[in-house]
Amino acid sequence: MDYLATLPLLLLLSLFTSGYAATFEIRNNCPYTVWAAATPVGGGRQLDQGQSWTIDVPGGTRMARIWGRTNCNFDASGRGSCETGDCGGALQCTAWGKPPNTLAEFTLTGDNNFDTIDISLVDGFNVPLTFAPTNPGADKCRAVSCTADVNGQCPAALKVPGGCNNPCTTFGGQQYCCNEGPCGPTDYSRFFKGLCPDAYSYPQDDPSSTFGCPAGSTGYRVVFCP
Template identity: 40%
Template structure:
């Protein structure tokens, strides 16, 4: 029995160390990226100080996890209809960030973008300022504060003004921004229009806002678009609605958003936690 107790104490020690490491790692954040589309996508990820990122192929119904530091700031979006060779060189119809699987630059418009600035208070939004290529929503979980869901439930490809449509083989594959099409200071909110007093919603941005009320429609659309939260992790789901249940399983944890918010359902390790007191009691008895 002495050997049993020795083994048991070793298990307790290892678990204690693991728990400590877990607490330390809580300073990092996770982004669970989910593809709810019917097509394969190639997510792009860029840090505000480092444009290298991406390199992920995500088939329909699949998900992946990206881990960032608590001070991370950057963008997440989807590239569509990409073709890469065995060397990782190729092109995409929308969302390109260079000519390789790993991004070498920012996303090319038109692209729906999830934006984050993490800190003591996180700021996040979904931006259609650069146009629209896929619906995308952002859900926060285990955070405190507002933490509401950002994103676009509608599909601007089906509601795009005719002069902003981007087509391939006669099919609308994206909706461009008025700035991208006409390149005027007024539509691009620059020059004398480079402040919130002079840069006002246009008929084009209003059409985006009508379909996607919880997303940025133009550069100074702050009051209805930026969301704050503290200490959260995030799900970024493409082709999912803001009220849709989205689940992803990673690192022995099942992530699902329900009506009361996203829940984290841990597996395996908690069984050991509950069993330890009983095993210690048995060790003392014998």
């Protein structure tokens, strides 16, 4: 019997991509400490100004994200809390962060054998960042950024300590959360898009917000306060 012929397609794909990994460098250039978080691979790390953290992410990793947490306090066991981006009170994140948090999102070896990357403000904004391939190419394989003073210009209704929240968390409802079918931009999403044109500004803002590189062609770098 042909062993490979008995395996489901998704398992076959995982076998052929398991040897590929991309290196991610996460660097803090902010003049304050950022507690970096990465899921599902990485966990978390305190980064003082100028410090970096490197993780290797296996090919086939999907729905992954990296973000910065601010104003955190953790005890010796790694339990505590953060003003923004908190992941269940843990230094080593296994859950997604609590909004607001600026997200660097990615899938490795996705559709058509491409990595896809994006910056998302769907969960709001707390720390400016760039997300870049270390070996950029043409067209969509390039750096993306959100470095504007979003916190300083945040609409009053979205302003929270340490960041600028998203309208879904703040108000709820289909108009802002897009969880019951198609939806379009709002005045709040246009605010985010105007300051950070590369970034997702609402959940269905795909066409102008997703970028990609051939799988295995590059590593990636996320920089807080570039």
